[in-house]
Amino acid sequence: MSKLRRPEGSARTRRDTAAGLSATVFTVALVLVAALPAKLAAAEQLFTETQAARGERAFLTNCAGCHGYSMISIFARYRNAFDYFGVISTSMPWEDAGALPIQDYIDIVAYMMRENGYASGGAELPPDRAVLEQIQP
Known part of the structure; x- marks a missing residue:
């Protein structure tokens, strides 16, 4: 029996990609905030x-x-x-x-x-x- 694959661009694939992108943006934002000068x-x-x-x-x-x-x-x-x-x-x-x-x-x-x-x-x-x-x- 062959495994069924989701077609590229399916709702789940787009949702997974969006979730991964959101996590990456959040991580970058945390790094930038942590890097703010202490004097500020x-x-x-x-x-x-x-x-x-x-x-x-x-x-x-x-x-x-x-x-x-x-x-x-x-x-x-x-x-x-x-x-x-x-x-x-x-x-x-x-x-x-x-x-x-x-x-x-x-x-x-x-x-x-x-x-x-x-x-x-x-x-x-x-x-x-x-x-x-x-x-x-």
């Missing part, structure tokens, strides 16, 4: 919600009068958070550049991070060049 994961939780709220108050008090909310999208144009921090801490507010406490400037950076989609975490963003250089808006 860390940067997404480098500030607290309390710090971002302080930054929002500092921004509204010292920046929004001239810049409105346009600075939120401008943050993304900087190479990293240190560059942004450097500009705002040395040249803003324009009438008294660099006059705010360093903590206000770093809190504003935390606010910009929150507004640009970073998740808050359990530790405050420090005014640390090495940390800030790793954060790419």
